[in-house]
Amino acid sequence: MSSTATSPAPQAADPLLSLRGLEKRFSLSGDFLEQLKFKGGKLVREQKYVHAINGVDLDIQRGEALCVVGESGCGKSTVARTVMGLITPSDGEIHYGGERIDDLSSKALMPYRRRMQMIFQNPYASLNPRMTIQQTLEEPIRLHHPDWSPQRVRDQVAEVMASVGIAPDWGARYGHEFSGGQRQRIAIARALAVDPEFIVADEPISALDVSIQAQVLNLLMEAQQERNLTYLFITHDLAVVEHFGTRVAVMYLGRVCEVAPTATLFATPRHPYTQALMSAIPRLEDERPQHLRLQGEVPTPVNLPSGCVFHGRCPHANARCRSEVPTLIATDEGGQVACHGVEEGRI
Template identity: 65%
Template sequence: MKNEMTQTPLLQIDALEKRFALDHGFLETVKLRKGRIRREKREVHAVNGLTLDIKRGEALCIVGESGCGKSTVARLVAGLLNPSNGSITYDGKRIDTLTRREMLPYRRKMQMIFQNPYASLNPRMTIEQALTEPVKHHHPDLSAQGVRDKVVEVMRSVGVDPAWAPRYPHEFSGGQRQRIAIARALTVDPEFIIADEPISALDVSIQAQVLNLMLEAQVERGLTYLFITHDLSVVQHFGTRVAVLYLGTLCELSDTATLFANPKHPYTRALLSAVPKLDDQAPNHIRLRGEIPTPIDMPQGCPFRSRCTYANDRCAVERPVPAPQPDGSLVACHAVEEDRIETV
């Protein structure tokens, strides 16, 4: 039964795109090119044709360097941004076209934990007020005592003393604030958590505590995670599967063990080679050279072409699409497809 639930897609992302306009208004779009006046609209291509599915009970980690579109994907799934193209389906229902009122039932099922615990809590609200507000909003039938009991139960579950409830956020450390932010997400009994780099702003000594807390909550509450991070050591500890993004496109999608044992895409290999290892047999660090493309002027062909040592003429004109591999992973790379890269 557990394996059957694990294989059921809870969230499906299909051909998702998000573009942000850089020029607003008519005058900003008017440009002088070679003595002629033209109208041009510049856009940032943050997410480009991303297709993913997230199974019930798993923790799908999205990794990549800064600016690759990780946080944009999180905000699109959470409904904080509207996609430019593509679709997002939750439990068989398309949600990216819903109105704010129609989206309300899904707000209870889907909760988000933000990166900065110092900014995600209202400084004018006590911890009790911050935790009580979502319970009252999503459970209007609960009595005042029922709301208090729910808040106390959730605070204890994340290791926060209920006696701290009258205090304000500035009276807590970063780790304590993030525990409170996790408690706020859990107060409405969600089934899906979107965590956007939830530990990157914390001290290293606190990061493991918060990660373990999230893992415990996953087991106890049957949670499904979309976990955004740039820290591959965290992915190895936390993730069930890993999606590697580059310039808003999917490079590789694999279960965690397979990805770390046998990375296939050149960009994935470069990322993993940068992880410190206490092993003399570890591969040498791969230095990426070449020009870093800009999401404003997306390159033709493979987005990673300008930094890839395996690129050829085909990579310059044809964008690779994710293709299944014998070990079950998906890789978007012409060199892998043509067996020009040696794999294990």
């Protein structure tokens, strides 16, 4: 089916979080003196950058779980950390609840930091080894509610510990005394302690045993239902996406290739890269589509290819793909795809 429009798909309501033209470049050139080079007998300044994310446009609706997927190095975690203000964007805008937040001062950001919390990938590194679990959970509450009495803070900690299945006696112990799954429960409790409405989860189960992953996922889903949470969920595990996500955004080399409802993306992927990803999922059915093998190597984010970043590995690429950057267009299935081939009806 061909695309029906050249603008993003209409949304039923204003998004909770909106990213527009988001870019992040990391310098490889060092300081000013290290950038000076002699070339052809002349002193020139040479700057090199890693283009981690390149013009990302995303909307996240209230109450949904938007999963961002893609291979390592595609910019998923950079998007997550930029949204949370841990990394300053090089360009673009971030709007939360209709207000732009990427240009706010640290003081002006404080109310948003209570509403937005993050769960990190590595539960072994995200807990302070010098603080007990009680202190770890009390710290964000005291920061955002300095007027609360000590008893009210302890009551809030007890409530959030019970909600994620943490025993009361864990509070007096330290992070190194727990397993990875237990530490991630503590990290989830810390994120929930200030009653946020939006949580960024950066591959929160990838460091855990498979047997523990389902428990943590179910915990996140229960918290979403009970607290009406909105998730930006970063992962590379497509099985997790199928189980957890409301919608899916597929990234490749810092750009969003496709965004669609989860069931739609798994049933009818439109972008050639998404089709290759879906074909790589192990299936038990005999009649599953043949695995699509991509040719070539992933380009370096230091020297981005011209046009579509996927054109060097795409079997449908033409001259337009090699020269013109595609933008997200709406599709008949209710998603969005950045592909000239889909727009032209070739795919």
